[in-house]
Amino acid sequence: xxxxxxxxxxxxxxxxxxxxxxxxxxxxxxxxxxxxxxxxxxxxxxxxxxxxxxxxxxxxxxxxxxxxxxxxxxxxxxxxxxxxxxxxxxxxxxxxxxxxxxxxxxxxxxxxxxxxxxxxxxxxxxxxxxxxxxxxxxxxxxxxxxxxxxxxxxxxxxxxxxxxxxxxxxxxxxxxxxxxxxxxxxxxxxxxxxxxxxxxxxxxxxxxxxxxxxxxxxxxxxxxxxxxxxxxxxxxxxxxxxxxxxxxxxxxxxxxxxxxxxxxxxxxxxxxxxxxxxxxxxxxxxxxxxxxxxxxxxxxxxxxxxxxxxxxxxxxxxxxxxxxxxxxxxxxxxxxxxxxxxxxxxxxxxxxxxxxxxxxxxxxxxxxxxxxxxxxxxxxxxxxxxxxxxxxxxxxxxxxxxxxxxxxxxxxxxxxxxxxxxxxxxxxxxxxxxxxxxxxxxxxxxxxxxxxxxxxxxxxxxxxxxxxxxxxxxxxxxxxxxxxxx
Amino acid sequence: xxxxxxxxxxxxxxxxxxxxxxxxxxxxxxxxxxxxxxxxxxxxxxxxxxxxxxxxxxxxxxxxxxxxxxxxxxxxxxxxxxxxxxxxxxxxxxxxxxxxxxxxxxxxxxxxxxxxxxxxxxxxxxxxxxxxxxxxxxxxxxxxxxxxxxxxxxxxxxxxxxxxxxxxxxxxxxxxxxxxxxxxxxxxxxxxxxxxxxxxxxxxxxxxxxxxxxxxxxxxxxxxxxxxxxxxxxxxxxxxxxxxxxxxxxxxxxxxxxxxxxxxxxxxxxxxxxxxxxxxxxxxxxxxxxxxxxxxxxxxxxxxxxxxxxxxxxxxxxxxxxxxxxxxxxxxxxxxxxxxxxxxxxxxxxxxxxxxxxxxxxxxxxxxxxxxxxxxxxxxxxxxxxxxxxxxxxxxxxxx
Numbered sequence: 001x002x003x004x005x006x007x008x009x010x011x012x013x014x015x016x017x018x019x020x021x022x023x024x025x026x027x028x029x030x031x032x033x034x035x036x037x038x039x040x041x042x043x044x045x046x047x048x049x050x051x052x053x054x055x056x057x058x059x060x061x062x063x064x065x066x067x068x069x070x071x072x073x074x075x076x077x078x079x080x081x082x083x084x085x086x087x088x089x090x091x092x093x094x095x096x097x098x099x100x101x102x103x104x105x106x107x108x109x110x111x112x113x114x115x116x117x118x119x120x121x122x123x124x125x126x127x128x129x130x131x132x133x134x135x136x137x138x139x140x141x142x143x144x145x146x147x148x149x150x151x152x153x154x155x156x157x158x159x160x161x162x163x164x165x166x167x168x169x170x171x172x173x174x175x176x177x178x179x180x181x182x183x184x185x186x187x188x189x190x191x192x193x194x195x196x197x198x199x200x201x202x203x204x205x206x207x208x209x210x211x212x213x214x215x216x217x218x219x220x221x222x223x224x225x226x227x228x229x230x231x232x233x234x235x236x237x238x239x240x241x242x243x244x245x246x247x248x249x250x251x252x253x254x255x256x257x258x259x260x261x262x263x264x265x266x267x268x269x270x271x272x273x274x275x276x277x278x279x280x281x282x283x284x285x286x287x288x289x290x291x292x293x294x295x296x297x298x299x300x301x302x303x304x305x306x307x308x309x310x311x312x313x314x315x316x317x318x319x320x321x322x323x324x325x326x327x328x329x330x331x332x333x334x335x336x337x338x339x340x341x342x343x344x345x346x347x348x349x350x351x352x353x354x355x356x357x358x359x360x361x362x363x364x365x366x367x368x369x370x371x372x373x374x375x376x377x378x379x380x381x382x383x384x385x386x387x388x389x390x391x392x393x394x395x396x397x398x399x400x401x402x403x404x405x406x407x408x409x410x411x412x413x414x415x416x417x418x419x420x421x422x423x424x425x426x427x428x429x430x431x432x433x434x435x436x437x438x439x440x441x442x443x444x445x446x447x448x449x450x451x452x453x454x455x456x457x458x459x460x461x462x463x464x465x466x467x468x469x470x471x472x473x474x475x476x477x478x479x480x481x482x483x484x485x486x
Numbered sequence: 487x488x489x490x491x492x493x494x495x496x497x498x499x500x501x502x503x504x505x506x507x508x509x510x511x512x513x514x515x516x517x518x519x520x521x522x523x524x525x526x527x528x529x530x531x532x533x534x535x536x537x538x539x540x541x542x543x544x545x546x547x548x549x550x551x552x553x554x555x556x557x558x559x560x561x562x563x564x565x566x567x568x569x570x571x572x573x574x575x576x577x578x579x580x581x582x583x584x585x586x587x588x589x590x591x592x593x594x595x596x597x598x599x600x601x602x603x604x605x606x607x608x609x610x611x612x613x614x615x616x617x618x619x620x621x622x623x624x625x626x627x628x629x630x631x632x633x634x635x636x637x638x639x640x641x642x643x644x645x646x647x648x649x650x651x652x653x654x655x656x657x658x659x660x661x662x663x664x665x666x667x668x669x670x671x672x673x674x675x676x677x678x679x680x681x682x683x684x685x686x687x688x689x690x691x692x693x694x695x696x697x698x699x700x701x702x703x704x705x706x707x708x709x710x711x712x713x714x715x716x717x718x719x720x721x722x723x724x725x726x727x728x729x730x731x732x733x734x735x736x737x738x739x740x741x742x743x744x745x746x747x748x749x750x751x752x753x754x755x756x757x758x759x760x761x762x763x764x765x766x767x768x769x770x771x772x773x774x775x776x777x778x779x780x781x782x783x784x785x786x787x788x789x790x791x792x793x794x795x796x797x798x799x800x801x802x803x804x805x806x807x808x809x810x811x812x813x814x815x816x817x818x819x820x821x822x823x824x825x826x827x828x829x830x831x832x833x834x835x836x837x838x839x840x841x842x843x844x845x846x847x848x849x850x851x852x853x854x855x856x857x858x859x860x861x862x863x864x865x866x867x868x869x870x871x872x873x874x875x876x877x878x879x880x881x882x883x884x885x886x
Binding site: 348356437438475 | 607608609611613620621623624625626627628629630632633634636637638639640641643644689690691692693739740741743744745746747748750751875
């Protein structure tokens with residue numbers, strides 16, 4: 001039986017209280033006070049859809065072997081590239097095999113459910129092989145817009161296959177409409193939307209019930225048969241109307257996380273699903289509905305294997321790992337919404353040499369080092385001559401993935417001179433657990449969080465963005481950990 | 487061990503420009519200025535120079551690649567000229583080329599020059615460029631020199647259990663001392679004294695280094711003409727000669743950056759180069775035998791750990807020696823009698839030769855009373871290029 005075998009949500013660490021946005025831009029649009037409750041998640045300066053999807057994918061694969069993946073799908077509407085497959089960047093960071101099917105899904109917010117259906121169908125068609133779906137978004141609204149208030153940044157991932165599924169995939173029902181409520185042209189940064197009342201009354205309130213009743217009709221079920229109905233919709237009044245129309249009890253409807261994260265776009269249905277799975281019990285029927293250019297409704301039934309994930313480490317922990325972003329201009333700077341002066345140092349050339357990246361792709365994107373078969377020394381970047389001065393063996397190396405090893409801080413500093421949109425740059429030498437050393441930038445922390453000997457874990461982030469060539473480049477950074485990485 | 491070049495090479499003459507912000511001078515102007523002093527001091531004609539080396543780090547600014555720039559600037563008549571680059575140790579590297587040329591017997595008189603024109607970069611500090619090969623652009627942190635050196639402090643504190651406050655106190659004294667010495671030196675870039683309070687409270691550049699913990703970024707040139715001791719005695723019978731007692735260089739093997747044995751609190755290459763140099767010069771107790779030292783104080787913390795790496799202060803005890811005034815101008819072993827990189831300034835390619843210039847001048851008792859190191863017979867220069875985990879270290883010892 002094909003179904004979900006693992007899942008995870010990922011929310012970036014920073015939260016922007018909506019009242020902070022309102023204090024800065026309320027003068028532009030006083031009506032925003034209606035939407036100023038709660039907080040939204042904000043991707044760190046070095047995060048985007050690819051890095052967040054990778055983070056969700058890594059969390060999802062915890063305890064699973066990426067070597068067994070047969071397909072990897074990435075869904076987003078905020079891909080850093082129009083041509084260059086982001087799923088392959090994620091696959092590289094996850095150390096997935098190169099003999100996999102990969103695809104980027106985009107264009108619609110429902111593309112995450114389309115990717116999930118494709119993954120389920122892939123698994124079914126290819127002898128139950130595992131397929132991973134990663135979805136993430138980092139959408140922008142203009143200063144003073146409703147979207148700026150509502151949109152949050154986040155990611156989620158779902159691993160499908162047949163080995164002890166925690167939720168069996170039963171059926172799906174899809175609707176596709178060229179219904180334009182939100183749109184973003186190919187050369188545009190900010191979302192544009194048609195009138196709220198149209199989006200709400202003719203969009204959410206029509207299509208979500210239509211999808212749900214469609215699936216119910218197909219399966220001979222009633223909406224009340226589901227333990228949880230999971231659908232995104234950031235209009236409170238519309239949610240109430242939809243629930244009423246379908247006869248759904250409040251406990252049956254998954255929370256839309258608007259107060260905690262905001263609408264995370266493509267990721268949102270899967271993020272809400274991760275919350276629902278964390279709270280699900282065996283036998284529960286779950287109904288996942290996506291929205292945007294139509295709807296996909298997916299019906300799952302939870303199995304006793306859900307007990308595997310009773311540690312609340314797939315959703316709740318990412319929600320509670322938080323820090324306040326109390327500075328609205330920092331948000332504008334991180335998202336490149338205002339020009340900032342980085343000085344001439346910030347204008348240095350960053351040519352990305354692709355032939356070189358290709359040669360070192362596993363070292364860079366996979367944080368793959370080498371392990372000396374003769375003396376057992378771990379080393380990064382990969383070496384051909386063992387760096388251990390007492391060994392020095394030549395070409396005795398085996399590849400070794402270091403991204404999950406974790407490490408410890410050897411030295412650190414906080415640098416106000418380095419050109420960055422998030423000064424000061426903090427970095428230092430880190431020893432990998434098990435040996436070997438390299439220097440990393442630290443992220444999701446401040447100088448005060450650092451001390452020699454403190455454990456760290458590694459996270460895949462944007463290394464730099466080259467505006468001249470519109471190139472986003474990724475590498476690994478270290479994040480101080482609360483406890484030692486096993 | 488190989489024989490080395492002890493007492494095989496003599497310095498015949500040296501020159502050094504004022505270091506600083508030479509907005510009106512090009513590199514060729516700076517080279518000419520140093521050359522005129524050097525040639526006069528050596529007491530020879532330009533045509534007697536048989537080979538030349540030029541040390542320069544940032545070729546993008548001003549001098550370009552190859553040896554032509556120096557040959558053109560001085561119109562050297564078709565002699566061999568080689569440009570060398572070894573990070574901030576490029577000046578000593580040029581000196582090494584000239585000394586080896588003479589020691590080998592290939593040439594009798596050779597020129598070593600160093601120049602840098604940093605004030606045409608357009609911003610303070612050193613320009614950002616991937617200095618460790620291209621892969622570093624993709625995997626190394628977005629780091630600057632102060633941040634890379636600053637890490638010595640956090641690692642040192644952890645290793646020796648010394649508080650960051652005490653380290654800050656010691657490095658503040660280092661910068662205070664350089665300002666004291668630099669203020670007395672008419673060729674220094676920064677010629678003002680600074681109070682310890684002013685130094686300690688300067689804004690952070692890279693924790694725990696403040697603005698006053700960082701050396702001056704300057705324009706300048708320095709030069710040496712070297713020859714055999716015999717020729718030196720013949721040309722200048724009444725002076726010296728100042729002899730090269732040791733000239734050693736050690737380069738990181740990659741161990742510091744990749745292997746996990748280095749403590750991050752010292753410079754491995756300095757320890758190796760210093761021991762080789764002491765052996766070459768026949769020094770068994772550097773703390774007692776050396777009369778003055780010029781070290782690569784690109785940052786105050788670098789000077790602090792270097793005192794231990796040169797085996798002058800015992801491990802973990804450099805802060806005590808520093809705070810006790812051991813390295814002050816009137817202390818037991820004056821360090822940076824000219825103000826050092828901190829206050830004399832740091833035009834990268836010229837710095838190694840500037841250090842040699844100070845030792846040479848002190849050995850010849852050329853400086854006025856107020857900044858003279860009395861009875862100096864043996865001096866050391868320590869010229870470090872790169873960053874703590876990946877660097878080139880040269881140690882030279884000059885003696886009478």
